[in-house]
Amino acid sequence: MQGKYGTESGLPLNELLTVVLVTHNRPAFVRRAVKFYSALPCRIVLLDSSSQVTDGIDGVFPSVDYRHVPQFGYQGLRAKLDYGVQQVSTPYMVFAADDDFIVHDAIQASVSFLESNPDYGMCHGYCLMYLALANSVSYYRRDKKVCEDYSSERAQDRVIDFMQQYIPPFYAVHRVELLRDWYAVMPEDTSFEWQEIGHAYYMLARSKARMLPIPYVVREANYLASEHKTEVYITVSARDAKSVAEREEFAELLSTLPSAQTGLEPAQGRQLALDSFEAMAECLRSGCSLTAEPIIESRWTNVQEGPDRRFGPLQYVELPFYNQSFFDLLSQYEFLLHAMPAGRLQLQRLEGIWAGQEDKMRPRNNDTAESVIDRLWRAFDSNPFNRKVVKRLAQQMELLDAADEARNMFAWGERLDAVSTLGHEEVFGAMRSGRLLKWLAARTPDADELAATSRHLAEHNGGPQFGILILDLDNDAAKLQITLDSLLEGHSHAFRIAVFTTGEPSVATTVHNTLHFVRVTQANYADKLNQVARQSACDWLMLTNAGDEFTVGGLLRAGLELHAAPDCRAVAADEIHRDAYGALVDVFRPGFNFDLLQSLPALMARHWLVRKDVLLEAGGYQADFSKALEFDLLLRIIEQGGLAWLAHLDEPLLIAPAPVLEENAHERQTLIRHLATRGYKAQVTSDEPGTYRIDYRHTERPLVSIIVPSQDNLAQLQRCVTAIVQRTRYTRYEVLIADNASLSADILQWLDGLGQPGDRVRVLRVPERLSASALYNEASQQAQGEYLVLLAADSEVVNPNWLESLLNQGQRPEVGVVGAKLQDRDGNVTQAGLILGMNDGVGSAFVGEPKDAKGYLNRLVLEQNYSAVSAVCLMIRKALFDDLGGLDEGVFADAFSDVDLCLKVGQAGYLVVWTPQVQVIHPGTMPEAPQALQALRDKWPGPFQHDLAYNKNLALTGKGFTLGNASSVDWARLLA
Numbered sequence: 001m002q003g004k005y006g007t008e009s010g011l012p013l014n015e016l017l018t019v020v021l022v023t024h025n026r027p028a029f030v031r032r033a034v035k036f037y038s039a040l041p042c043r044i045v046l047l048d049s050s051s052q053v054t055d056g057i058d059g060v061f062p063s064v065d066y067r068h069v070p071q072f073g074y075q076g077l078r079a080k081l082d083y084g085v086q087q088v089s090t091p092y093m094v095f096a097a098d099d100d101f102i103v104h105d106a107i108q109a110s111v112s113f114l115e116s117n118p119d120y121g122m123c124h125g126y127c128l129m130y131l132a133l134a135n136s137v138s139y140y141r142r143d144k145k146v147c148e149d150y151s152s153e154r155a156q157d158r159v160i161d162f163m164q165q166y167i168p169p170f171y172a173v174h175r176v177e178l179l180r181d182w183y184a185v186m187p188e189d190t191s192f193e194w195q196e197i198g199h200a201y202y203m204l205a206r207s208k209a210r211m212l213p214i215p216y217v218v219r220e221a222n223y224l225a226s227e228h229k230t231e232v233y234i235t236v237s238a239r240d241a242k243s244v245a246e247r248e249e250f251a252e253l254l255s256t257l258p259s260a261q262t263g264l265e266p267a268q269g270r271q272l273a274l275d276s277f278e279a280m281a282e283c284l285r286s287g288c289s290l291t292a293e294p295i296i297e298s299r300w301t302n303v304q305e306g307p308d309r310r311f312g313p314l315q316y317v318e319l320p321f322y323n324q325s326f327f328d329l330l331s332q333y334e335f336l337l338h339a340m341p342a343g344r345l346q347l348q349r350l351e352g353i354w355a356g357q358e359d360k361m362r363p364r365n366n367d368t369a370e371s372v373i374d375r376l377w378r379a380f381d382s383n384p385f386n387r388k389v390v391k392r393l394a395q396q397m398e399l400l401d402a403a404d405e406a407r408n409m410f411a412w413g414e415r416l417d418a419v420s421t422l423g424h425e426e427v428f429g430a431m432r433s434g435r436l437l438k439w440l441a442a443r444t445p446d447a448d449e450l451a452a453t454s455r456h457l458a459e460h461n462g463g464p465q466f467g468i469l470i471l472d473l474d475n476d477a478a479k480l481q482i483t484l485d486s487l488l489e490g491h492s493h494a495f496r497i498a499v500f501t502t503g504e505p506s507v508a509t510t511v512h513n514t515l516h517f518v519r520v521t522q523a524n525y526a527d528k529l530n531q532v533a534r535q536s537a538c539d540w541l542m543l544t545n546a547g548d549e550f551t552v553g554g555l556l557r558a559g560l561e562l563h564a565a566p567d568c569r570a571v572a573a574d575e576i577h578r579d580a581y582g583a584l585v586d587v588f589r590p591g592f593n594f595d596l597l598q599s600l601p602a603l604m605a606r607h608w609l610v611r612k613d614v615l616l617e618a619g620g621y622q623a624d625f626s627k628a629l630e631f632d633l634l635l636r637i638i639e640q641g642g643l644a645w646l647a648h649l650d651e652p653l654l655i656a657p658a659p660v661l662e663e664n665a666h667e668r669q670t671l672i673r674h675l676a677t678r679g680y681k682a683q684v685t686s687d688e689p690g691t692y693r694i695d696y697r698h699t700e701r702p703l704v705s706i707i708v709p710s711q712d713n714l715a716q717l718q719r720c721v722t723a724i725v726q727r728t729r730y731t732r733y734e735v736l737i738a739d740n741a742s743l744s745a746d747i748l749q750w751l752d753g754l755g756q757p758g759d760r761v762r763v764l765r766v767p768e769r770l771s772a773s774a775l776y777n778e779a780s781q782q783a784q785g786e787y788l789v790l791l792a793a794d795s796e797v798v799n800p801n802w803l804e805s806l807l808n809q810g811q812r813p814e815v816g817v818v819g820a821k822l823q824d825r826d827g828n829v830t831q832a833g834l835i836l837g838m839n840d841g842v843g844s845a846f847v848g849e850p851k852d853a854k855g856y857l858n859r860l861v862l863e864q865n866y867s868a869v870s871a872v873c874l875m876i877r878k879a880l881f882d883d884l885g886g887l888d889e890g891v892f893a894d895a896f897s898d899v900d901l902c903l904k905v906g907q908a909g910y911l912v913v914w915t916p917q918v919q920v921i922h923p924g925t926m927p928e929a930p931q932a933l934q935a936l937r938d939k940w941p942g943p944f945q946h947d948l949a950y951n952k953n954l955a956l957t958g959k960g961f962t963l964g965n966a967s968s969v970d971w972a973r974l975l976a
Helices: 027-037 077-086 104-116 155-164 176-185 192-206 231-237 241-254 266-286 324-339 344-361 369-382 387-399 403-419 425-430 432-442 447-458 477-489 525-535 554-563 594-599 612-617 623-641 665-677 714-727 745-752 772-782 802-810 878-883 897-907 930-939 941-945 971-975
Strands: 017-023 043-048 064-068 092-097 120-132 136-143 173-175 208-220 290-299 308-311 466-472 495-501 515-519 540-545 570-578 584-587 609-611 646-657 683-685 693-695 704-710 733-739 761-765 787-791 815-823 829-832 873-877 911-921
Touching: 017 027, 017 077, 017 104, 027 043, 027 092, 027 324, 043 077, 077 092, 077 176, 077 192, 092 104, 092 176, 104 120, 104 173, 104 208, 120 192, 120 324, 120 344, 136 324, 155 192, 155 208, 155 266, 173 176, 176 192, 192 231, 192 241, 192 266, 208 324, 231 241, 231 266, 241 266, 324 403, 344 369, 344 387, 344 425, 344 432, 369 387, 387 403, 425 432, 432 584, 447 554, 447 971, 466 477, 466 525, 466 554, 477 495, 477 540, 495 525, 515 525, 525 612, 525 623, 540 612, 540 646, 554 570, 554 646, 554 971, 584 646, 594 623, 594 911, 609 612, 612 623, 623 646, 623 665, 665 683, 704 714, 704 772, 704 802, 714 733, 714 745, 733 745, 733 772, 761 772, 772 878, 772 897, 787 802, 787 878, 802 815, 802 873, 802 911, 815 897, 873 878, 873 897, 897 911, 897 930, 930 941
Parallel strands: 017 043, 017 092, 043 064, 120 208, 466 495, 466 540, 495 515, 570 646, 704 733, 704 787, 733 761, 815 911
Antiparallel strands: 092 173, 120 136, 120 173, 136 290, 290 308, 540 609, 570 584, 570 609, 683 693, 787 873, 815 829, 815 873
């Protein structure tokens, strides 16, 4: 039986069908979906489980019944859908997701079919997948041609036939009574996967089903990963005992369906369910009905002509998508996708475009009407759906008396506003690029501040003079103009510019000109840089590339700061990068961080301001390292004068293209050269391109004393010590258990069995309870090792080379303390170095991140310097520990003595190194000790005011390393 078309009742759609639209914390998606589905002449029940009410919907659309149901949340999908089914009063309903477009005529056709065929329970058609990008939409074939009618009178046949060529039926038009029955028998804790599998089984077991040969829905792709070949496939195919038991349990549930409904006895129903799972697994395994093949690329850049579609080499004309009426529908959907963007990938691509459009709309010095409209046209061409650009362009064309073009542009703007008057400003303002632009705008001095700084600099001979060395090795006039314009538009003009270009200079200049052109080749530009540096009358030199943009107030602040720091030798500032798509990314560096510089020179060695005499004394730029000029120079400056007076300015000077982290032979070679100069035959490796890990190859193998405190904690202690003994590869160590007068008979008995002759483990017993600091100090006096490791008893070392990795850093003469990366048993970061001031105390950034996450500036995977690390796992040279008086047994007796020790180490001129090469399982929680915390603040006010391992422009809340609130520069302080 193929079924009959047409309708018997003749009722209007609003008396037959309800659309149940579901959404969760996706306001942009749901606003677009409501706009789309509200055109249907039927009731729309919107189930919004978002934490907050979605604005702009309730009461705006007469056909939409908005239900804010936050009690269901994301995990409560089953209960939310059940609730939605109960709200339906029509005989038919269809679920709709907020990111999909169910074809309106297809809904009508499905309802008509069910009306004419009462023995069918659901009806739908074929699906196409889409992926929206900035100016294009990619379409993918999802469904293959299958049997379209499941009309057997036997439930067994219908179920198996359907599962053998499974196409998800969840968004089909259903008879409401069947859905209600299904949700009545489905357990509340049913997983997402079993909800989908059970839904298909139940509907086919209870009734017939039809797939009409029509385009039914255009669904958003899961970013090219098919949801039906991952969790669902694993659920029905995995052979482990747990998965098999789950299938048998669910089959048992389905077997309880009444035989009067299915025609099956329980035993038959159970076996049918199991057979259907196997049929579905084979279907998904073989790909006989579902796929993900790109077929059409549709770009929309011309507002008059509409989308331009490019068809892939393989097309499938047996599917019902290839006709002009459907392409016209796609054009309507694409207009909504572009005019109301919502997809994650789409917004990621749009962020850079919107950032570029904001820049093109920004007024320039010496603007003309023609230059303004030229930039506006370029902004429009990059994305014609930006209402702000459209209106600005239309207004500008009116000013130029281009009446016809202005009229067309106003009409396009009206078409956009007819869909939604919401522009992109709110969405863009919440993006990283938008927040950075607002943040930068707040840094700009006002007229009074500018006047005050000008007077101050005039009283001090104009302040420091900057020599800006611009490499234009591609002879790119457009990029060079960007850099020159940004300098001219800035608030500091205390600079001279030298452009090193491979092209022919347009004018003859000398080093005494404010703008000097130097003709160079790829082979000699380093020598030319040094020549100009020697001749320059400037105090500070900075190497940049054509296309780098100077911020408006960056150089002005740098001049004021450097005037007050005459001993400074070189300074790095913050900067902002444009990624490959044009989006803005903050690169807010810590204070001078020697180990991070060595680990990530591509980000840490760029755009330094170097005092001219320091640059020349270090030998200038070396042509042998032309792809790492600044990194090589900085390493030689360090070799010559150490780490003193190398500074950092918490202010972005530049907006520059983001460097590509890639293998750079010159970086590696100069780093090896530098290490050899310091006396190391080191090995430099890269875990990721552009990052470096150093094995210093120390020849000494010192004895290490691992101090583990104990106090009635046998289970923890045994786990900790067992991990040390079983996992430690380094052989020259001892474990010193410092027992703090334990009372438990079990632990005392266990300790009595330790410390036998030749045993690595020794036990130190104290006659009475000591504070945590005093216990460590007492144990340190009994330690025989040259190095101490303080290790918490509730910790567990993970990697066998943990001691070698600690010693790799700890044996460096400039290093005082080495700390580890802490993680929980699920592999999530619990501590990665300590930051003073974090979350109103002492804390760690990145808490909760996966252990293999890279973090901000790759800081979760690179060795670097921190102000403090935790005594959960801390290595220090015993002699230094003794010289510093060990841990403070006074105010920090039981809390924060490790932080205090690290700060004393830093004050003594040593580095604190954090290494991700040592992983330790530990919860990483910080002590609740308000009095000790206040004492730490009082003793170390400077680091709490500004921890040099962090950045003043970043927020000290949550996981850290996010942009702080927009704030103005305290220009008055700089003038004091």
